[in-house]
Amino acid sequence: MLAAVLKEPRRLEIEHREDPKDIPAGFVRVAVKSVGICGSDVHYYQEGRIGNFVVTQPMVLGHESAGVIDGVGQGVPLKVGQIVALEPGIPCGQCLYCRTGDYNLCPDVKFFATPPINGALQQYVVHPASFTFPADGLIPSEACLAEPLSVGVYAVRRTNLSLGNEILIVGAGPIGLATALAAESQGAHVMLTDINPERLAMARQIGFEANPSQYYQQQFDAVFECTGSQAGLSDAQRLVRSGGVIALIGMGQSAAHLDTLDMIARGIRTIGIFRYANTYPSAIALIRRHRQRLRVFQTNHISLSDLPQFLAQGQFIHHIKTIVNV
Template identity: 40%
Template sequence: MTQTPEVHPDPFEVATMKAAVMHGIRDVRIETRNIPQVRPGHVLVRIKTVGVCGSDVHYFTHGKIGPFVVKAPIILGHESMGVIAQIGEGVKGLQTGDRVTLEPGYPCRTCEYCKKGQYNLCPEMTFMATPPVDGAFVEYVEWPADFVFKVPDMVSDDAAALIEPLAVGVWSVKRGGVKPGDAIVVYGAGPIGCTTLQAAKAAGATTLIAVDLEDYRLDLIRELGATHTINARHEDPQRRIREITGRNLPESHSGADVVFETAGTLKTCQQSMLVARPGGTVVLVGLPPNPMVELDLVAAASREVDIRGIFRYANCYPAALQLVQEGRVNLDKMVTQRYALDQTQEALIFTDEFKNVSMKVMVDF
C-alpha cells in the first residue's frame, strides 16, 4: 500500500502559527502568533519535537530561576529539533528540508569571552526560554544559522532534540577533566545525570556511580552504563562510595576522582565535597534553590579538592552529535512520555509531579 506523504502548510501561505505561551505560574495557554520573518544569516525551522527541561518546570512552578524572572508572557522550551523551512540570505551549508537541532543560545561573537572560545560566558548571550527570550514550544523558530546543526540520518528526532542536555554532560565532563580509568559519581539520576554519566563513560571512566532517591531512575541509569547505583533513601551514599572506591586505601583517602552534582539540592552539594578523593574534583552542575549553601571548605582545601562550576556549554554540539551517531551515548532510552503541543501545560505538570515514573518528557508537534 502506498503511504500518503506527510503534508505541512507552506509557512509563507499560512502567516500564523500555534504557540504555548506561559502567562503566569502554572498558566500556559495555546495562542496564535505570527510566523517570524527570516533575517540574513538565519533560518526558519519548523519544530518537530521538544524536550521538557527542569528549567522549564522551574519557571512554570516558581516564575524565576535566580536573577532570571518571568515578567511578561514567555514561550518555554529549549531542547528542540525540526526541519528547515526557509533559508535567510547568506546562509551556507544548510538547505530547506534539512533535519536540524538548535543550540538554544547564541552570543555576540565579538567580546573578549567569545574570542577566547568561552562564548557561554558572553555578557550579551541570547538563550531560548530565558526571560525575556521566547523558546521552542511553538511551531516555527527563526534562529542564527551558525547555531543550527544538521542531524545525521541515523540519529532519531528525539535524540536530536536531546543533544542539548547531552551538551551539558559533555561540557561537565570536560570541566571535570575525566580521564580513562577514573571513578566518577553522579548525584542525581535525572536527564542531566544520565547524559553526564554517559559522557564520562565515553571519556574513559570505568567506575560509574549514580546516586538518587528514585529506583525508577536508578534502574534506567544502570541500563545506560552506571556500574553502581545507590538509593540514598536506603543507604548512606558517602559510606558506599568509599567502599566502592577504596582501592586498599585508608578511608580518609578513598573517594571518586570526579564528582558531578546534578541534583541541585543543599544536601547533595555538601556530600559532593566529602566523597571526592584527596586531589579529586567536584563539578557543580545543578542549581540549588537557595544559592547560599554552607560547605566544609576547610576539608575541601586541606584535601586539595578542586571545585568547578559550569554554565551551559560552549562548542559541544558537534561532539555530542558524534557521540550519538557512533552509538556511544543512548538518548532515545531516556524518553519516557510524550505530549502534543496543545498539552504543553500537562507535560510540564507531569514532569514536575511524577519524577518517580519518568525521565524525559517530550512535546511533539
C-alpha cells in the same frame, strides 16, 4: 503557527502567532518538531522566575529543540529538509567571554525561554545558522537531546577526565545520565548515585553501575554534583579524593555549605558548570553512538495541545523526560 506561551505563573496557553517570514542572511527558518521539557521550563511555569530571571511579559517556553530546516537565508550552508538541533543560546560575539570561547558566560546571551527571550515551543523559529547543527540520520526527538547532553559533554571537558579515572555522578536524572555517557566516552569508569531507586534502576538498565552501597567507601578522581542539594554536595565532598575535582552542575539553593578547611587541606578543586559552549557536534555524535540507551528519554511524548494540562497536573514528575511533538 501555534506557540506555547506562558502568560503568568501556572497559566500556559497555546496561541496563534504569525509565522516568521523574513530569513536574514546567515539565518535559517526551522519547522520545530520536538522540544524536551526541562526542569527550568517547569520552574518558570510554576513560579514565574528562576533566581534573578523573572517572567514579566508573555514568554514562549522550551529550549531543548530540534526540527527540520524549512528556509535558508543567504550564505547558509544548510539545506531545506535537513534535520537539525538548535543550540538555544545566542551570545553577543563581542565580549571578552565570547572572544575567548567561553561564550556560555556572555552577559548578553539571548537564550531560549530565559526571560525576556521567547523559547522554541512554537512551530517555526528563525535561528542563526551558526547555532543550528545538522543531525542527519536522527529523528527530531533524538536530536533535541543534544541540549541536555551538551551539559554533560561540557562538564566532562572542563574536568579534563582521562582514561581510567574513577568518577561518581550524584543525581541520576537527565543531566546525570548525560554526564555519565560523556564521561564513559572519555574512558572514565562511571558510577552513579541517587536517592531515588527508580532512577538508579534506570541507570542500571542502560548499563551503568548504580549500586551506591557498594562504593560509598571509595574515593573518586572527580565527582559531578547534579542535584544542587546540600546532601548531594556533602556526598560529593566526602567522596572526592584529595587533589580531585568537584563539578557543580545542579542548581539548588544559592547558599549551600562546603567545608572549606577540608577543601584547602585536601587540595580539592571545584568548578561551576553553567550551560555549555562548543558542544553540539560532540553531543550529536554521542546521540548517534548511544541511540539504543537514549531510548529511556523517549518514553513520554505529548502533543503541543496537551502541554498546558500536562504542566497543570504536575505529570512531569512521573517521567525522566517528556518530549513535546510540536
